[in-house]
Amino acid sequence: MTKTDPAPPAASPLLIRPSQPGDLDAMAAIYGWHVANSSGTFETTAPSAEEFSRRRDDVIGKGLPWLAAERDGTVLGYAYANPFRPRLAYRYCLEDSIYVAADAGGQGIGRLLLAELLARCEAWGGRQMIAVIGDSANAASIALHRSLGFTDCGRMAAAGWKFDRWLDVVLMQRRLGLGDTAAADPR
Numbered sequence: 001m002t003k004t005d006p007a008p009p010a011a012s013p014l015l016i017r018p019s020q021p022g023d024l025d026a027m028a029a030i031y032g033w034h035v036a037n038s039s040g041t042f043e044t045t046a047p048s049a050e051e052f053s054r055r056r057d058d059v060i061g062k063g064l065p066w067l068a069a070e071r072d073g074t075v076l077g078y079a080y081a082n083p084f085r086p087r088l089a090y091r092y093c094l095e096d097s098i099y100v101a102a103d104a105g106g107q108g109i110g111r112l113l114l115a116e117l118l119a120r121c122e123a124w125g126g127r128q129m130i131a132v133i134g135d136s137a138n139a140a141s142i143a144l145h146r147s148l149g150f151t152d153c154g155r156m157a158a159a160g161w162k163f164d165r166w167l168d169v170v171l172m173q174r175r176l177g178l179g180d181t182a183a184a185d186p187r
Helices: 021-037 049-061 109-124 139-147
Strands: 015-018 066-071 074-083 093-100 128-134 151-162 165-175
Touching: 015 109, 021 049, 021 066, 021 074, 021 093, 049 066, 049 074, 066 109, 074 109, 093 109, 109 139, 128 139, 139 165
Parallel strands: 093 128
Antiparallel strands: 015 066, 066 074, 074 093, 128 165, 151 165
């Protein structure tokens, strides 16, 4: 008889929940890492804590979701939606943003965040979700969106300059709820 090693402890469950003001430092740190190290955002300077807080307050003030993914009290990622464009005719068309901590990638956190974000935006009354994916080489984000029903709807060649190179932007889209099969609810 051989002795076997005990099974590794099961990972604690991941909680997807509305973000709280106490999450701001962790979320800002996650975003700051992406600003400095990835082409997933075209920002080149991380926003201050005050600016990051203002952005969150703006999204929540519109009644839109800003979610956090937490495990064992640690925020591992976040996602939010904002209007795609400011003009009134776009009011049912939203844009998603998802960021996961660098050391938490590959665990399905982004997929869980995006799935919950889509459900909440549909309940809010959104009819279309647009993904504006920085860098056409961002295969993980493109695959994530595709796995949840997004389809390609365009590419903007060389739209951004970051890390001393030109970057394309990939546009993907997914219908929410009734999409364009029925008139929008008057607002």
